[in-house]
Amino acid sequence: MKKRIHEVELFTKYPLEVQREVLDNLVRTAENTQYGGQYNFKDITDIETFKHKVPIVSYEDLFPYIEQLMKGEQNVLWPSEIKWFAKSSGTTNARSKFIPVSQEALDDCHFKGGKDMLSIYFNNNPETKLFTGKGLTIGGSHQINQLDKTASSHYGDVSAVIMKNLPLWAQFVRTPKLDIALMDEWEEKIDKMAEITAKENVTSLSGVPTWTILLLQRILEITGKNNILEVWPNLELFAHGAVSFKPYRKVFEKLIPSKDMNYLETYNASEGFFGIQDRSDSDELLLMLDYGIYYEFIPIDQVDKESEVAIGLDEVEIGKNYAMVISTNAGLWRYKIGDTIKFTSLSPFRIKISGRTKHFINAFGEELIIENAEKAITEACATTNSEIDNFTAAPRYLSGRQKGGHEWVIEFSKLPDDLEKFRFCLDENLRAINSDYDAKRHKDLALEAPVIHSVAQGTFYQWMKKRGKLGGQNKVPRLANDRKYLEDILEMISVMD
Template sequence: MEVLNSFMSWVFKTRLGQIENFKKNPIQTQKTVLFDLVDAGRKTEFGKKYNFSEIKSYQDFANNVPLFDYDSFKPYIDRTMQGKQGVIWNTEIEWFSKSSGTTSSRSKYIPVTEESLEECHYKGGKDMLSLYVNNYPNSKLFSGKNLTIGGTLEKNPLNPQGTAKAGDISAVIMKNLPIWAQFVRTPSLETALMSEWESKIEKMAHETMNENVVSLAGVPTWTVVLLRRILELKKAKHILEVWPNLEVFFHGAVAFGPYRSLFRELIPSDKMRYMETYNASEGFFGIQDQPNSDEMLLLLDYGIFYEFIPMEDWETENPKVIPLQEVEVDKNYAIVISTNGGLWRYKIGDTIRFTSISPYRFKISGRTKHFINAFGEEVIVENAEQAIAFAADKTNSSILNFTAAPVYFSTEENQGAHEWIIEFKNPPEDAAVFNAHLDDELRRINSDYDAKRYKNLALKEPIIHFAPAGLFEKWLGKKGKLGGQHKVPRLSNDRGYLEELLDLLKEEVG
């Protein structure tokens, strides 16, 4: 295994020169990406509609192609899912990545082409390993197994009899991995892609607890659930008693900060490393390339052309859109992408803040909408408003105001939760019934929330506090924000607002 580890480390380091090239020549790299994409899309229905053959510059591209969000781009995706090819990309699209939905859909489906798999998602995984072994030359990363917690696959809902398939992006990637990559990972592919999460975690624990696991990759939420089950089965105090050679956790999808202390207890070693990635259904965007940093390197030669909307312009009718060379440090931008997955000037809903422009490094700063994504559930404001309206209607109650935030995993609790404070005009007769309707409706309209709530594996039922009349107004007054232009934040991914309101609630009720 030592020989294999040395060889694999050398192989992955060979990509470093290309990474250095796009770091040194970012604008030229992005220009090349743009015109490669336009050339690929020229003969598609989309390309013909927006006159790709006339595009000779970035400005032509920006003038010809409008901005899209999921709802406005969905007709193109739906036609592709129904089996029509050549709509948005020039090669056959056989896979779709499923993630949480928008106001009109329980789930959204993002096209995944062969090009986006090979030149984006897989390249991202290879570059992650390249940067890691370069930063840690004494790593034994290839001396054991990588434990990966994948998602699930499903039939194409718009064409169940067709050849195109759908699933979480992690499942799509895992299903299509080359043989050599399957050899160095655990658990078995069959187990990793199981759809029933309780059985899946149990089987994963039994399959992996006697392996020589040296690295973990996945979402912190499910990783914690799995590690705790393994500790129970092995009757171990911490995970290094099970896997003494474990050295790194490659993580993404949710903010890692709230989980850091929990992982420190599960893996009590100063030598344990954590490396953040930014890999979404739409593409692989960033990797933490420096040890002990909270910044990520923007990946520029992955078949993704980036544009940015300054957040101060986000809600204007015709927002200002700028290419990479015009971004500034310490400003919040919404990301717009055109990709080798067939997305064109697509607003993904994430915001970032650049920490450096030489090279281009950034931090994820949030979403264009208020949201909770502490466990990978991606609950947006529209989800919350729809669910709370449904619960109010079912219980003959009426609501004045509400806010919600996550309750993170703790050393005592295996699950997280969403905690709500709701101010009613007419409260429901039975709080438990209201809570059940709210939870059920959220599960119905948001597939990611539903997956995390399944048998309380990651999320338990919501915690709801009924607020006395005037609580939110009093809170706004204390913050000097009374007035029509100030609103209560509906959702927050941290507990700042909620803790302030809970303190005020304690004062109010004595």
């Protein structure tokens, strides 16, 4: 671990040199692939040539190549065999997207990120006793890829892909066993995990806050204890990611009432492991530069324009919003992952996740994007013989033992025959469109059915007028990952009433 800290310090001192070396290794490794041949990787000798020859792409652009991989073809985007795909939602043309995961991506990115997280934590907390107990990881599930006729590849949540491929030594220090950790029936899984892990000496937790809260609450129900420290007195760390931790902090502090409890954020997505919170006094993330990922950034006002221009680390500025573009050791080439970030420091390069390139709700890991919402609400209108003028939606966060959900404000120009039926149709269509939303809604486990406020015609006009946002260039924000807009509208309605 001490050796690795020195290596981390090295890339913080020479970031541009390290990134140039990463890009050169990626291009040289993949020059004989189908994609490398198509874009003449053999002729790429510097960053400018790379940017000139290789296009910036979205998932939809890469999908034909990924579909080839899903059907068992190899050497398409990356030379080594692709046996795993990380499944997530958020794409506009399919219910789920499948991100190829190579062995290099596992070893040099995902696993390396996990080890670095521990190295940084130990470096910052030399008195830690983390390894005197076990780590509890709440992951997803995986299954055989049916498109591959050889049945030799699998897909699943990135957490499941990682856990299934962990080295043997790592399996000894984690709980519960894989057959339970990777179950796909979440209600039964939470019950079994609670029953088994409550008897272990758990010193660390890692996972998405939503599922972790559900597990902790279930453990308290089973054991009859008042808080988690009565179950796990040596618990000292929760490593979290995927969604903002701010709405959940108070819930965790009630469940784990200890000033010595540590919280550490990571930026680990299906596409790769990008950042680690390296200081306890700041929620900034150190951008990890030697994981086989080459980074570029598009200023947010240029995203999706015909002539998108991506810049390197040498040109970024503090405080500006950028869409992140990555080239990886799993064959994602100049790929827009959909996240936006802001730099808080340039020496070393530290970032904060600022959002998505599109309207979205991802308070519980559901990754609901505007395309999902608009399609579902259109279907619900058709089914209930209704029409809408405007809508916006936001999360309703977990509070104590109350589960979270989505809250919608909808202005109908023609009211539905039955508002309850409209709500049911909206929910069912969202579940059909978005697999992550569906998983969180399963048996009301993490998300309850949506709440809908039907408001009078003209409400959104008055709200936009109040905000000074009238005019053709100003649009009602359809989805937001916080409650700012929704509560502002509801407050305005209550005052008008």
